[in-house]
Amino acid sequence: MSSASNVLPQGAGYGSAQGLRPGIGLFFSAFMLLLTAMQARYTPFSPRNSEEFSSASRSVKPGLIASGIVSAWTWAATLASIPICPKGISGPWWYGAGATIQASVLLFAMLAAKLKLNAPYAHTWLEIVGARWGKVAHLVFMFFGLATNIIVSSMLILGGSATVTDLTGMSTLAACFLIPLGVVIYVIVGGMRSTLLCDYTHTTVLFAIILTFVFTVYATSPKIGSPKRMHELLETVASSSPVPGNAHGSYVTMRSKDGLIFGVINIIGNFATIFTDQAYWQRAIASRPGTTVKAYLLGGLAWFAIPFTFATTLGLSAVALRGDPDMRTLSAADVSAGLPAAAAASALMGSSGAAALLVLLFLAVTSATSAELIAVSSLLTYDVYKKYINPNATDNQLLQMGHYMVGFYGLVMALAGLIFYFIGVSMGWLYTFMGVILGSGVVPIALCITWSKANKWGCIIGSLAGFAAGLIAWLVTTSALYGGAINVTVQNFPMLAGNLASIGLGGIIATVTSIIWPDNFDFEITRAINNPYVAFTNSGEAKDQDKNEGDEIERKEVATSPSVNGSTVAAEEQEELDPLKLKAAFRFAAWSSLGLLLVLIILIPLPLFFAQTIYGVAGYSAWVIIGIIWTFTSAFSVVFYPLWESREALSQIGRGIIKDIFVNGSGRYVPPLKSSPA
Numbered sequence: 131m132s133s134a135s136n137v138l139p140q141g142a143g144y145g146s147a148q149g150l151r152p153g154i155g156l157f158f159s160a161f162m163l164l165l166t167a168m169q170a171r172y173t174p175f176s177p178r179n180s181e182e183f184s185s186a187s188r189s190v191k192p193g194l195i196a197s198g199i200v201s202a203w204t205w206a207a208t209l210a211s212i213p214i215c216p217k218g219i220s221g222p223w224w225y226g227a228g229a230t231i232q233a234s235v236l237l238f239a240m241l242a243a244k245l246k247l248n249a250p251y252a253h254t255w256l257e258i259v260g261a262r263w264g265k266v267a268h269l270v271f272m273f274f275g276l277a278t279n280i281i282v283s284s285m286l287i288l289g290g291s292a293t294v295t296d297l298t299g300m301s302t303l304a305a306c307f308l309i310p311l312g313v314v315i316y317v318i319v320g321g322m323r324s325t326l327l328c329d330y331t332h333t334t335v336l337f338a339i340i341l342t343f344v345f346t347v348y349a350t351s352p353k354i355g356s357p358k359r360m361h362e363l364l365e366t367v368a369s370s371s372p373v374p375g376n377a378h379g380s381y382v383t384m385r386s387k388d389g390l391i392f393g394v395i396n397i398i399g400n401f402a403t404i405f406t407d408q409a410y411w412q413r414a415i416a417s418r419p420g421t422t423v424k425a426y427l428l429g430g431l432a433w434f435a436i437p438f439t440f441a442t443t444l445g446l447s448a449v450a451l452r453g454d455p456d457m458r459t460l461s462a463a464d465v466s467a468g469l470p471a472a473a474a475a476s477a478l479m480g481s482s483g484a485a486a487l488l489v490l491l492f493l494a495v496t497s498a499t500s501a502e503l504i505a506v507s508s509l510l511t512y513d514v515y516k517k518y519i520n521p522n523a524t525d526n527q528l529l530q531m532g533h534y535m536v537g538f539y540g541l542v543m544a545l546a547g548l549i550f551y552f553i554g555v556s557m558g559w560l561y562t563f564m565g566v567i568l569g570s571g572v573v574p575i576a577l578c579i580t581w582s583k584a585n586k587w588g589c590i591i592g593s594l595a596g597f598a599a600g601l602i603a604w605l606v607t608t609s610a611l612y613g614g615a616i617n618v619t620v621q622n623f624p625m626l627a628g629n630l631a632s633i634g635l636g637g638i639i640a641t642v643t644s645i646i647w648p649d650n651f652d653f654e655i656t657r658a659i660n661n662p663y664v665a666f667t668n669s670g671e672a673k674d675q676d677k678n679e680g681d682e683i684e685r686k687e688v689a690t691s692p693s694v695n696g697s698t699v700a701a702e703e704q705e706e707l708d709p710l711k712l713k714a715a716f717r718f719a720a721w722s723s724l725g726l727l728l729v730l731i732i733l734i735p736l737p738l739f740f741a742q743t744i745y746g747v748a749g750y751s752a753w754v755i756i757g758i759i760w761t762f763t764s765a766f767s768v769v770f771y772p773l774w775e776s777r778e779a780l781s782q783i784g785r786g787i788i789k790d791i792f793v794n795g796s797g798r799y800v801p802p803l804k805s806s807p808a
């Protein structure tokens with residue numbers, strides 16, 4: 131890495147990375163604690179029971195879930211503009227589209243719909259695997275689940291610490307530990323709902339800062355200031371150093387071989403990190419059943435604006451400003467560490483640009499970190515502690531374990547980030563490598579949750595064989611092309627080979643064995659997991675008490691949300707869990723996801739790739755304007771819509787606060803008295 135530019139004092143780094151002195155880290159942690167206290171005092175939701183802690187009582191509305199998806203899916207890598215420097219405008223497109231549509235949140239909407247249909251009361255996706263296929267499958271897929279969390283968390287720590295160190299000179303070691311610290315505190319206190327509230331506040335500020343950068347670059351900056359000038363600068367850079375593999379070496383073309391290869395790698399890697407990451411399952415679990423699909427579609431579409439517009443703005447600025455006296459020279463290692471955006475922000479706006487980027491990065495890293503913390507805490511609590519150590523754990527024990535595991539995983543993620551840092555693995559390398567390790571689990575996991583015919587051993591063997599094939603393909607290709615050196619800079623072909631082998635072999639073995647030797651699984655077994663109306667034994671047998679007890683059922687109060695006013699919520703929840711409605715939601719998710727996939731991955735980029743078009747000023751300006759409109763629309767859907775849908779809860783909290791101001795204690799939420807039977 132070239133010498134750090136350090137445009138901010140070290141104190142800014144410590145402040146942002148969680149406050150050795152008062153800083154934004156501590157400010158946000160204190161703010162989240164305040165929100166959690168208000169939630170406990172003025173609403174029926176108390177974070178003092180395990181269901182609320184890990185699943186937010188499965189009651190969260192779609193706007194807030196969408197904002198949580200945007201936030202959890204915005205990593206340091208998303209903002210680091212890694213793909214853009216070498217590839218031009220195709221990089222942001224492939225990054226955004228590959229992680230929005232093909233790989234991730236939109237297709238995941240289908241899985242989320244199936245989750246609500248086939249296991250509406252599960253806490254984790256691994257509980258479903260365990261109930262369906264038993265211990266061996268549970269342990270094998272736990273490997274993929276935890277590996278995903280460790281890889282994603284390490285990328286967050288690596289990307290966050292590299293930028294903080296670069297901008298402020300703060301010690302990377304200190305940054306690795308301080309970044310998760312404040313997050314651990316508010317996640318322990320507030321649980322899942324607090325991470326969603328944190329996601330919301332962070333997403334709001336994130337969009338504000340991104341739009342500030344966009345308007346600086348394309349409207350006010352004396353160095354660039356308009357799409358026309360940006361186009362001119364990019365063409366000048368291309369004429370002195372053309373991009374290999376791009377049409378006429380231009381940056382303003384979708385005809386980019388490296389861009390296309392990156393697109394494929396990106397699609398596979400993001401399949402892996404969303405399908406096997408409990409963080410995204412957890413948002414589906416926390417969501418109200420009737421609106422889960424809407425939340426994922428909204429979140430996916432809103433998220434696209436972040437990598438696309440941000441990289442089209444600061445990533446391209448990092449190229450356009452080459453040679454500018456304020457722009458530092460970036461090495462390949464700097465690019466892989468995710469530093470182009472920071473360098474461009476400093477060159478454009480000096481220390482205020484660097485500070486804004488630091489805040490942006492802090493927001494992205496902390497909210498994605500909170501998602502990973504609560505995700506791993508849930509896996510360790512329900513899939514290790516409850517399943518293997520204390521099957522009869524009480525609610526209090528589960529809650530306590532959830533708290534311990536948040537703290538424990540905070541330490542693990544700091545150490546993992548540090549280890550990767552010291553062995554020289556960069557965020558960019560890990561980003562392109564993640565599909566090699568995790569890709570083989572994607573199809574087997576999707577089949578487990580959606581398809582009654584999925585073959586247990588086919589899926590287990592497929593995921594292990596794909597894992598081995600991915601590693602072998604990556605090693606063999608690296609050795610053949612680079613004389614055996616496993617370089618820390620990103621190499622396209624070995625990564626492509628490893629990613630394709632991993633997801634391909636895993637998917638083929640799982641699907642073919644399931645067609646030849648189909649299972650005939652009854653999803654009633656997974657519907658019984660943690661279901662308050664059905665007794666479920668560890669052996670996987672579900673006893674539907676409702677059926678045994680005849681037509682006149684006296685339903686138990688909803689055990690999943692003991693803090694919530696039982697009967698009303700239970701009735702709403704049962705209505706939303708109507709299988710006909712959930713099947714219709716699945717069909718809607720399938721058609722809309724596949725339609726969007728076709729448009730964003732095939733119909734838009736491929737004709738542009740084959741046509742070899744190089745954009746003129748008008749074309750490039752239209753490209754930028756589409757990004758800006760998309761960003762505004764996204765901001766409305768994940769910033770204003772959640773406020774609108776929660777207007778009743780907000781006014782309830784407001785009334786509670788006002789009452790408390792006049793008579794202390796009178797505003798506290800009081801659950802309605804249960805009416806006694808007539």
Ligand SMILES: NC(N)=O
Nearest residue numbers: 203204205208229
């Ligand atoms: N979440 C991603 N792939 O930026």
